[in-house]
Amino acid sequence: MLGRDRFRLIHGEILPQFFYSLYGLIIGCERPLPFLPLSAATRADVTIRFAALENRQETPVALAGKFSIFADKEARFTSELGFAAAISSGRLITVEASPHLSQAGLHAALFGPAMGWLLFQRGLVPLHGCGVEVAGRLIAIVGHSGAGKSTLGRALVARGHRLVGDDQLLVDPVTTRVPPGMNVMRLWQDSAYRLGDGVSEEARIAAGYDKYYVDLGSPIPGDSLPLRLVLALGCDPSRDRPHYVPLNRQQGAAMLCNHVYQRPVAYSAGYAPAVLEWSTQVAVRVPVMALDRPDNFEALTDICEEIERLVAIEQGTPR
Structure with missing residues (x-):
């Protein structure tokens, strides 16, 4: 059992919503994340959504490893394994993942580098x-x-x-x-x-x-x-x-x-x-x-x- 389905209306489309507890934060996601502990909460501190990433036209202010960092502190993380994420405002991670990426590989990238950057955005170390x-x-x-x-x-x-x-x-x-x-x-x-x-x-x-x-x-x-x-x-x-x-x-x-x-x-x-x-x-x-x-x-x-x-x-x- 990965948890109960909860539904929200997003841009006219109904999506299941799962809630998890991690580092004292409530994580909301449209997909099940089997490695995370479930939460009974119904409001998220951090939202994870899966969608194609929009191209940013401006030049990053910093490049570090697989991260591109922009003036508004948004970071783009790209892995050669078929994972890319935009981390914004300490509240949102937008993920574009290859359908061939395993659940374990997705979890490692999402709750490793991407989540680490989001914590910095929230003023946490x-x-x-x-x-x-x-x-x-x-x-x-x-x-x-x-x-x-x-x-x-x-x-x-x-x-x-x-x-x-x-x-x-x-x-x-x-x-x-x-x-x-x-x-x-x-x-x-x-x-x-x-x-x-x-x-x-x-x-x-x-x-x-x-x-x-x-x-x-x-x-x-x-x-x-x-x-x-x-x-x-x-x-x-x-x-x-x-x-x-x-x-x-x-x-x-x-x-x-x-x-x-x-x-x-x-x-x-x-x-x-x-x-x-x-x-x-x-x-x-x-x-x-x-x-x-x-x-x-x-x-x-x-x-x-x-x-x-x-x-x-x-x-x-x-x-």
Whole structure:
């Protein structure tokens, strides 16, 4: 069951309308989006519609990667996989997608780069990371693509902890609270198999790309949670055990800034001051640690046990 059909009259045509909850926002879409948690709401903060994109005649003020950014802050994102989107005013994403694009590929582009840009338009700063609730404490695992943050997050979930969100996390810089994201993770095929997850061809993000969406099945928290620790994950093949280094506030702010989602694109559009302010405020309130892990899968158990120990220490420390 993907949800109940709701109908609206749009330009004289009746379309089904589905509503979902994501990052504390209500997402409305004319098509079902099976990876998102359903919402009982009937009004959307963000609307996703599918239509041919109109050509913009003016020259973009900035080009960054697959983004073209215009003077009104609208961004156009184009992927070679057959996906293009116009992201406007923090409220609307218009999608033009190839009929050959898989549901997983559509989801990866729509709720990765396109949604990340929309969050910036709304004055929010998305952190590129995986959030897991460990013994009632929210831990954010950040790292560059391929660092293993989702694999570590999945290993923690396998030990009985709970996923809060993967790929993007929204941290309120004043309260440090993080609203829930999606209950799916992006895992490499090898990691999924080693952690006991099966993968299907329908969940493959792109042809020839061995990364898949894995549905964890268990529900994510319904309410936002305060962030208690940020772990910046790196890989050090010379180590045989994980190595943790607490960072001071300046180092922590720099680390957070470095792991903001789509940071180069955000800087190209003038969001650097907002990113810097957000990073500084969060680093004042949340401890940040660098974690260099060995380059082997077997070290996951040691890392998970150390994270659990850190949380236990934090629980016993008066705040």
